[in-house]
Amino acid sequence: MDRDTTDRRILRTKRMLRQALTELMEEKGFEALTVSSLTERADINRGTFYIHYQDKYDLLDKCEDEILKEFERIVREGFPTQQNDYRKLVQTDPLPHILKLVEYLSDNSAFLKTILGPKGDPSFQEKLKDLMKKNLTVLIEQRLSDSPIPTDYLIAYVSSANLGVIQHWLKSGMNESPREIALILSRLTILGPGIEAGLN
Amino acid sequence: MDRDTTDRRILRTKRMLRQALTELMEEKGFEALTVSSLTERADINRGTFYIHYQDKYDLLDKCEDEILKEFERIVREGFPTQQNDYRKLVQTDPLPHILKLVEYLSDNSAFLKTILGPKGDPSFQEKLKDLMKKNLTVLIEQRLSDSPIPTDYLIAYVSSANLGVIQHWLKSGMNESPREIALILSRLTILGPGIEAGLN
DNA sequence: ACGTTAATCAACACAGTGTTTATTAAATAG
DNA sequence: CTATTTAATAAACACTGTGTTGATTAACGT
Numbered sequence: 001m002d003r004d005t006t007d008r009r010i011l012r013t014k015r016m017l018r019q020a021l022t023e024l025m026e027e028k029g030f031e032a033l034t035v036s037s038l039t040e041r042a043d044i045n046r047g048t049f050y051i052h053y054q055d056k057y058d059l060l061d062k063c064e065d066e067i068l069k070e071f072e073r074i075v076r077e078g079f080p081t082q083q084n085d086y087r088k089l090v091q092t093d094p095l096p097h098i099l100k101l102v103e104y105l106s107d108n109s110a111f112l113k114t115i116l117g118p119k120g121d122p123s124f125q126e127k128l129k130d131l132m133k134k135n136l137t138v139l140i141e142q143r144l145s146d147s148p149i150p151t152d153y154l155i156a157y158v159s160s161a162n163l164g165v166i167q168h169w170l171k172s173g174m175n176e177s178p179r180e181i182a183l184i185l186s187r188l189t190i191l192g193p194g195i196e197a198g199l200n
Numbered sequence: 201m202d203r204d205t206t207d208r209r210i211l212r213t214k215r216m217l218r219q220a221l222t223e224l225m226e227e228k229g230f231e232a233l234t235v236s237s238l239t240e241r242a243d244i245n246r247g248t249f250y251i252h253y254q255d256k257y258d259l260l261d262k263c264e265d266e267i268l269k270e271f272e273r274i275v276r277e278g279f280p281t282q283q284n285d286y287r288k289l290v291q292t293d294p295l296p297h298i299l300k301l302v303e304y305l306s307d308n309s310a311f312l313k314t315i316l317g318p319k320g321d322p323s324f325q326e327k328l329k330d331l332m333k334k335n336l337t338v339l340i341e342q343r344l345s346d347s348p349i350p351t352d353y354l355i356a357y358v359s360s361a362n363l364g365v366i367q368h369w370l371k372s373g374m375n376e377s378p379r380e381i382a383l384i385l386s387r388l389t390i391l392g393p394g395i396e397a398g399l400n
Numbered sequence: 401a402c403g404t405t406a407a408t409c410a411a412c413a414c415a416g417t418g419t420t421t422a423t424t425a426a427a428t429a430g
Numbered sequence: 431c432t433a434t435t436t437a438a439t440a441a442a443c444a445c446t447g448t449g450t451t452g453a454t455t456a457a458c459g460t
Contacts, residue, residue: 047409047451158361162357
């Protein structure tokens with residue numbers, strides 16, 4: 001079996017480091033933290049860090065990828081297959097897979113709040129938007145009639161907008177329930193800029 | 201007179217450093233560059249750097265502030281005072297102050313492309329969105345009827361969306377003219393999510 | 401219980417930081 | 431044009447953090 005994913009010592013080391021990363025990012029942002037501070041906080045020898053990760057950027061990458069993988073899984077499994085008109089549904093209920101996504105955001109809010117905040121990682125924002133774009137492309141292109149606005153700009157607009165809502169939620173203290181946010185996202189995506197852009 | 205803003209030696213030093221910053225950011229991103237590489241590129245003694253700036257973050261801050269100041273000036277001077285219905289105008293023409301803004305973006309595209317890209321500075325994105333929010337608040341709140349979506353989320357949505365359009369433009373090689381982009385922004389802001397959100 | 405291997409500790413050269421000193425060269429005021 | 435001011439330079443300093451290595455200890459899986 002793959003020793004790398006079963007040996008409890010390895011799992012512990014990685015778990016501690018990811019925990020330390022989340023904590024230290026919250027405290028002083030990603031750029032201000034060092035490998036030394038990371039290993040000290042995790043109570044891990046500094047040399048051990050370099051067995052598993054190249055540098056702090058590598059550690060961050062791995063953590064981000066874990067989150068993104070889970071996002072993709074949720075979207076893949078829950079994506080609406082049949083082509084419905086959601087404009088009625090969305091008056092009162094969020095799209096189910098969007099709700100699951102927001103719930104997952106909520107579970108990882110400590111990490112995400114920092115990584116999507118002003119001291120965070122803009123490349124993660126882009127990865128997240130790319131994920132949304134992939135799905136929006138399907139959703140939008142099949143319903144697009146003749147918009148005076150290029151499709152790629154429309155998609156950039158909506159995906160960035162969704163990200164903005166999520167960022168605002170995390171930043172302002174998550175006062176709304178995941179369901180409320182999922183509903184906001186669903187409504188804005190389905191009903192929002194669509195009308196103006198010439199969707200039918 | 202304020203020696204700090206007239207002495208040609210000082211102006212030259214700052215000019216060279218800001219030039220070097222833009223170049224090196226394009227080449228390897230902000231975090232990867234060092235004060236040493238900056239001063240080497242600018243052909244400036246490293247000690248001189250510390251006379252004018254605390255560290256590389258301070259230099260970045262000052263550069264960003266310069267851009268933001270100019271944004272604010274453009275918005276302040278060009279912001280529509282009387283309350284019009286722009287839905288007709290915007291079918292064919294961008295709002296004038298948005299056009300001016302996009303033209304300024306175009307003039308500083310080298311710097312902005314990097315700072316708003318995946319290796320850039322997320323705090324600048326936030327500052328930019330905050331600027332937009334301030335103006336959108338005026339524009340939206342006075343026209344808002346009864347939206348089922350909280351105003352602050354609506355504003356976060358639109359400002360983030362506008363930023364996304366700008367980022368997409370810069371990233372994809374600026375194939376559209378400033379006028380085209382300004383028109384896209386104007387249309388989406390005035391006509392876009394407004395209808396759904398209950399604007400009149 | 402055994403062989404394997406992850407984690408530790410200490411040491412290393414190295415790159416970059418931020419500061420200081422004396423010295424040189426350029427700018428401005430008169 | 432000259433005198434005076436002051437910005438820029440060059441060289442050195444201690445310091446922090448990096449990334450790697452080799453020998454030793456301790457925990458793991460079978």
